[in-house]
Amino acid sequence: MANFKGHALPGSFFILFGVWWSVKYPLKYHSRRSKNGPGNRCFSYMEVTEGAVKIIFSVIGMLAEQFVPDGPHLHLYGGDPSAWVKLMNWQHTTMYLFFCISGIVDVFTYTSAKVPIGLDRLVLSVALFVEGFLFYFHVMHRPLVDQHIHSLLFIATFGGAASLLLEVFLRDNIVLELFRSSLALLQGTWFFQIGFVLYPPWGGPGWDEDDHSNMMFLTMCFCWHYALAILILAVNYALAYRRQQSAEDEISEEANSELIVLGAGF
Template identity: 55%
Template structure:
């Protein structure tokens, strides 16, 4: 499966966008759920998940159209009757991958409509899309190039890790550890797809890295671990920023309960909840 830098970078950007978004959204959701354990998902949360599904559908459709209808693309032709052979299968590999992410986005959207699909179907569809992606990358045509095969094997590791954590979310929903692990796998996929583009098809031109040099394999394995370390640092920084933002909002608004029926504001900060409001003393009472 020949790799172009632009195609690899665009696919990596898709995963980076979702990973960075989740690295902020999931910690905020966890902190707010921790404050009020009995709170149910608000209408705003449903709208966010609906929007995520729409973004997923947009990216997947754009990916399918680009893979099929670029000038060198197959234009939906899979088999050539003239040569009696398959046409270029590389775009079809990526089209298949995008197709399952498209289905995942559609499920995300339908789940928040009156059709009332079973809860967890969105996580299951995303896990299925990731498993299909990993399967396609495991059996791509690397022409016996050791470095190419090693790069995509490392990528498959990140993909299957995300697929497994997402599958567990079907049964253990809203678990911050699973959500964080899934987020880190998406970030790792995104940056590693960029790395693959730089190694195999450098944007400045040239043949790419030496496929026969074993030291390149050793270095890139270490580089894969460095990518993950950087993403863990990003997750920690975004979690800390989310906590500061959440605490700032609580200091500003969270200690005031507005009683609309009597027009009073009761501050709950450090005061005892059993303390009652006393009526003001007037001159007539003296």
């Protein structure tokens, strides 16, 4: 959708998953190191739930793109004279379709032994690549600021796709997982930024799309967005570490109490 809501929806999708990943992966990492955290079964349930949420968000996105009042309503070609119908909405629908496929693969990966481990990362990598590929041709021959603000998004999409491709072969690598989480957060906040620049929610015209100063500011603003993503990542990593340390301290205290009771019995 060529409006603010059309950018806020995928932005919310990526922010939700970026924040979730920034909590889940540090917890999983510290759990593996301490051997006292949640077991693999618990994290498998999380992966299945994550896949289900991904499917739900994607279906909502596809329905929203197709059935908004001015949407194509599943018509790809027609009219009088005949022409392509709302190709921008169809491109967004295609993007959501691949994330829906990724969610389905997530669910089957962690509920069926027949699906090879790593396929979930590969399909998500493909979904991000398709997103970047679609947006690359999405903004051709449009005003400079419009092209520039979308081209910055390619850094997050193709970077995330490359990181996930490496995760296929380097499973449970905390550095790659945190890097991917930061790029998901960056994508989410940047979608909102695109909406504010091109379709201000308070009404009125968007930014001057031929002003080079706007391009300079947006490039700098993109870096600020990534700094915010790193900050969120650092805070959640520290909280996960603190949570794991507290759990270990409680286990140590319980063990000491049992030894004292046993000693008193003798």
